[in-house]
Amino acid sequence: MMSTDVIIVGSGIAALQLARQLQEHLNVIIITKNKVKDSNSYLAQGGIAAPIxxxxxxxxxxxDTMTAGCNHQSIEVVKNVIRDGxxxxxxxxxDGAPFDRKADGDLALGMEGAHSIARILHSGGDQTGKYIVDYLLDSLTGKVRFVQEEMxxxxxxNERGHCCGVKTMKSDGSIHHYFAPHVVLSTGGAGSIYSLSSNAPSVTGDGMALAFLAGAALSDMEFIQFHPTLLSLGTTSGGLVSEAVRGEGALLINDRGERIMEGVHPQLELAPRHIVAEKINSERNEGKTVYLDITPVKEFKTKFPSITKMCETHHVSLSDGKIPVTPGCHFTMGxxxxxxxxKTTVNGLYAIGEVACTGLHGANRLASNSLLEGLVFGERLAHHLITAKKNAASFTAAYHVSKSRGTAPEITFDPAELKERMxxxxxxxxxxxxxTNHLNWLKAQYLPYNADLDRLSQDEIQTYLMWVVSMMITQSALLRTESRGGHIRSDYPAENNTDWFKRRILLINENHQLKVVHDEQHKIEIYA
Structure with a gap:
């Protein structure tokens, strides 16, 4: 058993920003189920959007953020995040962060989809996540302890319902406990519960499921962003082809040489992501192959070294100037x-980064707003925790954890099947x-929400948590009878502003049952 001031679960940009701000004031432990750099943040090819x-x-x-999010957000939340960002x-x-600059020394600001002006900062061309994560890691001191490869x-x-720590499991099945008055989820989204995804394989929604099981409210889980351009390898994907490629002038064409975005949206290749993804998907459903024509991009290999390396690794030649692409799951808005x-609806529990629903992204995230969100909320939460230090002696008395134990669930399905069905x-x-088909399949697994996971392996626990997240996404998507942003329904193809404008679907674990409610029917209390 180990105690500290703040536990951070996850090691992406939001987690590292938080740790950087806290390290001179509080003791911090960062726990990650893999290595520190195994995160979506580290993989991020795109940049950071800011109005500079x-x-x-x-x-x-x-x-631009409100437009991309289909006005599902709070404008005050959006404005305040961008101001702080x-x-x-x-x-x-x-401070010397490694942002790319032009030959004259000015910052090189790029263009991406749904932006009305060039405002994207990059590092190392298409290696922004790697550069910024390394920059933040280098700024940390020995006051931040890393616990790697513990899930x-x-x-x-505790008996008052306050979150007071975490239980972890190592690959050998051993169980460990860590306690703190402040537990922060920074675990990323849930992209890898889909078979085609740009996300790191480990990003399967753990934090979302754990928060739900602990009684926290979740929202907007039906809004899933599918990135239009993953490298297509037939039935699989080789990884992300950044939107910045289109920002540099690449065109979307099919195997007949036709520009597929003409007549679809005024911004053509730089239309909001859900529009581009839907169009590419429809072309592929008609049996056509879709390519990024990169011939208009000057010095492609220099500007996009990681994409170049990815194509070479998968034996996709760039000599003819065409990269085959397919949409894949990219970001979880909810x-x-x-x-x-x-702060969440559970006292002592916090969430920052993609695991959180802050009101910034709405129904569809504006490109390159995610890293900005991580930096902003990492700083904000640090300020809150520093000014809200709790008395260590009174907290120690709260270590008596009470939980009614359920039974060990039996995992009988292959997670690959869940991903394909999703x-x-x-x-x-x-x-x-x-x-409905998928919801019935999920229910047929007969898994409880009060399961005792101690006797499962790491892989089995991850599969169980994927099932929980899949239930939340599916039930939310079934209830929202309209198309808005990243939630597109063929049976309700239009936005329904009469019934659904600004209405959120909330998911709550009530008596070990998933309860789905509208926000105006349930008062959400955020704990101070």
Whole structure:
């Protein structure tokens, strides 16, 4: 058993920003189920959006974010995040963060989909995540302890219902406990519960499932962003082909040489992601192959070294200027409901980064807003925790964890089957029949929400948590009878602003049952 001031679960950009801000004030443990750099943040090819250009403004970035998110967000939340993000990015620039610059020394600002002006900062071309994660890691001191290759399998609560620590499991099955008055989920999204995904394989929604099982409210789980351009390898994907490639002028064409975005959207290749993904999907469903024509991009290999290496690894020649692409799961807009500091509906539990639903992204995330969100909420939560230090002696008395134990679940399905079913039935295009089919399959697994996971292996626990997340996504998608942003239903193809505008679907674990409610029917209390 080990105790500390703050436990952070996950090691992406939000987690590292939080640890960087806390390290001179509180003792911090970062726990990750793999290695520190096994995160979506480290894989991020795209950049960080911020209104720092001469002609750019906070209001303009806010408008673009609201438009991409189909106005499902709170405009005040969006404006405040972008305001704080601008300040943080300006600080990082002055601090020497490794952002790319032009020959004259000015920052090189790129263009991406749904942005009305070039405002994307990159590092190392298409290696922004790697560079920024390394930069943040280098800034950490010995006051931040890393616990690697331990999977958090339960959020511990005391007799008052406060989150007071975590239970972990190592690959050998051994169980360990860590206690703290503040537990922060920074575990990323759930992209890898789909068979085609840009996400790191380990990003399967653990934090979302753990928060749900611990009693936290989740929201907007039906809104899944499918990135339009993953490298297509037939029935599988080789990885992400950044939107920045289209920002540099690459065109989307089919095997007949036709530009597929003409007549679809005024921004063509740089339309919002759900529009581009839906169009590529429809072309592929008609039996056509879709390519990124990169011939308009000058010095492609220099600007996009990681994409070049990925293509070479998978024997995709760049000599003819065409990269075959397919949509795949990329980002989870929904997640654990938080306020503007990262506090959840469970006292002592916080969520930052993609695992959280902060009100920033709405129905569809604006490109390159995710790393910005991680930096902003990492700083905000640090400020809250530093100013809300708790008395260690009083907290020690709260270590008596009470939990009614369920039975050990029997995992009888292959997680690969769940991923394929998610892609087929809860993928880019959904309808009542496909969603009902998948929901019935999930229910047929007969898994409880109060399961005792101690006797399972790490892989089995991950599969169980994937099942929990799949249930949340599927039930939410079935209930929202409209198409909005990343949630597209063929049986309800239009936005329904009469019944669904600004209405959220909340998911709550009530008496070990998944309860689905509308936000106006259930008061959400965020704990101070």
């Amino acid at each position: 250009g001469i002609l750019d403004k906070i209001e303009l970035h806010t408008r 601008k300040r943080i990015i300006e600080y990082l620039i002055n 958090v399998c339960e959020l511990l609560r 997640g654990v409901v938080t306020d503007e500091e990262g 892609m087929t039935d809860v993928g880019i295009i959904r309808n009542e029949q496909s969603l």
